[in-house]
Amino acid sequence: MLASSRHEIGTAAAAHARGQIHVTSELDIPGFAMKFGRDEEIFGEGESADFVYKVHSGVVRTYRLLDDGRRQISAFHFPGDVFGIEVDDEHSTTAEAVIESEVGLVKRSALNRSTENDAGAARALWALTSRHLQRMQRHLVLLGRKTALERVASFLLSLAKQEGEQTVAIPMSRMDIADYLGLTIETVSRTLSQLEREAAIKLPNCRQIVLRDRGRLDQLAA
Amino acid sequence: MLASSRHEIGTAAAAHARGQIHVTSELDIPGFAMKFGRDEEIFGEGESADFVYKVHSGVVRTYRLLDDGRRQISAFHFPGDVFGIEVDDEHSTTAEAVIESEVGLVKRSALNRSTENDAGAARALWALTSRHLQRMQRHLVLLGRKTALERVASFLLSLAKQEGEQTVAIPMSRMDIADYLGLTIETVSRTLSQLEREAAIKLPNCRQIVLRDRGRLDQLAA
DNA sequence: CGTGAGTTTGACCGAACTCAAATCATGTGG
DNA sequence: CCACATGATTTGAGTTCGGTCAAACTCACG
Numbered sequence: 001m002l003a004s005s006r007h008e009i010g011t012a013a014a015a016h017a018r019g020q021i022h023v024t025s026e027l028d029i030p031g032f033a034m035k036f037g038r039d040e041e042i043f044g045e046g047e048s049a050d051f052v053y054k055v056h057s058g059v060v061r062t063y064r065l066l067d068d069g070r071r072q073i074s075a076f077h078f079p080g081d082v083f084g085i086e087v088d089d090e091h092s093t094t095a096e097a098v099i100e101s102e103v104g105l106v107k108r109s110a111l112n113r114s115t116e117n118d119a120g121a122a123r124a125l126w127a128l129t130s131r132h133l134q135r136m137q138r139h140l141v142l143l144g145r146k147t148a149l150e151r152v153a154s155f156l157l158s159l160a161k162q163e164g165e166q167t168v169a170i171p172m173s174r175m176d177i178a179d180y181l182g183l184t185i186e187t188v189s190r191t192l193s194q195l196e197r198e199a200a201i202k203l204p205n206c207r208q209i210v211l212r213d214r215g216r217l218d219q220l221a222a
Numbered sequence: 223m224l225a226s227s228r229h230e231i232g233t234a235a236a237a238h239a240r241g242q243i244h245v246t247s248e249l250d251i252p253g254f255a256m257k258f259g260r261d262e263e264i265f266g267e268g269e270s271a272d273f274v275y276k277v278h279s280g281v282v283r284t285y286r287l288l289d290d291g292r293r294q295i296s297a298f299h300f301p302g303d304v305f306g307i308e309v310d311d312e313h314s315t316t317a318e319a320v321i322e323s324e325v326g327l328v329k330r331s332a333l334n335r336s337t338e339n340d341a342g343a344a345r346a347l348w349a350l351t352s353r354h355l356q357r358m359q360r361h362l363v364l365l366g367r368k369t370a371l372e373r374v375a376s377f378l379l380s381l382a383k384q385e386g387e388q389t390v391a392i393p394m395s396r397m398d399i400a401d402y403l404g405l406t407i408e409t410v411s412r413t414l415s416q417l418e419r420e421a422a423i424k425l426p427n428c429r430q431i432v433l434r435d436r437g438r439l440d441q442l443a444a
Numbered sequence: 445c446g447t448g449a450g451t452t453t454g455a456c457c458g459a460a461c462t463c464a465a466a467t468c469a470t471g472t473g474g
Numbered sequence: 475c476c477a478c479a480t481g482a483t484t485t486g487a488g489t490t491c492g493g494t495c496a497a498a499c500t501c502a503c504g
Contacts, residue, residue: 064359064360064362064363066363066367066368066444067444068444070363070367070368071367072362072363072366072367074359074362085352086352087348087349087352087353092356092359093359115341115344115345116341117341119337119338119339119341119344122337122341122344122345122348123337123344125348126309126344126347126348126351127309129348129351129352129355130307130308130309130351131309132355133351133354133355133358134314136355136358136359136362137286137296137314137315137358138286139362140286140294140296140358140361140362140365141286141288141292141294143362143365143366143404144294144365144401144403144404145288145292145293145294145404146288146292147491147492148491148492173450173451174450174451174452175450179366181366182365182366182367183492183493184492184493184494185450185451185452186451186452186453186492186493186494186495187491187492187493189451189452189453190452190453190492192452193452193453205500205501206450206451206452206500206501222288222289222290369459369460370459370460395482395483396482396483396484397482405460405461406460406461406462407482407483407484408460408461408462408483408484408485409459409460409461411483411484411485412460412484412485414484415484415485427468427469428468428469428482428483428484
């Protein structure tokens with residue numbers, strides 16, 4: 001149940017202060033980009049929310065931690081996804097790179113300025129937040145009402161949608177999947193094995209999954 | 223596991239068309255108010271999202287339904303809470319009155335108009351959505367990582383915060399609580415009984431709970 | 445190759461679920 | 475006002491799904 005120990009190499013804000021940045025332009029608001037290594041923290045829960053982030057490449061997880069180490073990953077963010085938006089001054093989750101990732105940053109102050117003049121920008125920001133909310137609501141059903149088999153099937157399909165391919169690369173560890181689906185790594189592993197026995201998928205190795213019977217998965221995803 | 227049958231007396235939009243409305247002003251945007259009886263539907267998932275709603279009195283639940291009837295209540299809305307905000311044209315959840323409730327309505331078109339001119343209004347709308355998102359994230363942890371005891375304790379405390387009193391009125395049924403916490407009614411009931419045996423609470427009747435040892439509840443809520 | 449983290453598998457356990465019966469609450473008609 | 479009918483809640487007994495603990499396996503890296 002305990003989340004594995006994570007090394008905190010530094011936050012985006014800290015690295016920014018250290019000058020480890022690559023300037024670029026982003027969206028319609030100027031920003032810059034940063035690279036984060038595997039498991040590197042992008043921002044921490046409770047930290048000052050000075051930036052909004054966008055995945056350029058790689059995968060990012062955002063999560064909340066309970067006192068005793070139980071972890072709930074609220075979302076994985078893929079290229080094109082924006083994350084770290086907050087109304088309050090503090091981040092309500094921690095964000096880490098799942099694999100080496102390039103992330104675009106926009107200063108929140110700049111964003112605020114532009115939303116005060118530009119109703120379109122304001123609406124875009126709201127729309128992003130609202131999409132997050134929709135994802136959370138779907139996730140809520142999954143965590144509250146679905147079986148392990150259904151959770152894993154839903155997860156695989158959502159990954160497949162990301163990739164569109166027949167064979168899906170799994171960028172995250174079993175621990176990440178478990179903490180996202182509200183299961184243990186053993187249950188995730190067993191469920192994948194079961195799906196393979198049922199010939200719904202094939203797993204050549206633990207980071208690669210071939211969808212063999214998408215109908216079966218769709219049925220399970222409900 | 224099946225949600226109990228619900229009678230659909232009509233939607234807000236339909237009633238509006240029938241003229242069953244009480245005109246009033248709401249927030250900084252003019253709107254009107256409606257009364258809904260126990261279990262009456264306010265809007266349905268997939269229906270056109272023509273209004274945004276605010277609880278004046280009573281309690282409202284919003285939920286999603288799976289094909290086979292499994293239900294996940296995403297939130298209870300109490301007086302002062304705004305619900306039914308959508309970016310898309312369709313409601314992503316169903317909303318029903320838990321008890322007789324008076325609800326304020328604002329036309330979305332009016333809201334859109336005002337957010338295009340007024341950056342403050344736009345930000346207020348975004349802030350509301352963002353608060354919903356925060357609630358969802360906390361709920362996510364509860365559904366994914368907490369035990370039945372912890373879920374029920376968290377729920378009681380959140381109700382108590384609504385009321386601020388020592389003795390808490392429970393407006394919703396065990397079924398509602400179960401579908402909110404991702405449990406069964408039997409588990410909810412047993413857990414409440416256990417908390418009573420532990421002297422953490424007292425339940426004079428099934429719709430009334432006295433908080434006896436808030437420290438214990440806080441500890442469980444983690 | 446050897447080492448160690450990550451993953452899979454096995455055996456067992458326990459929290460929550462299911463099914464069923466008893467109890468409580470609420471509203472209705474006599 | 476009481477007695478009953480109906481639905482909601484509680485309690486009980488037994489089951490099961492997913493968790494825990496432990497061992498075996500895999501694979502990437504030095």
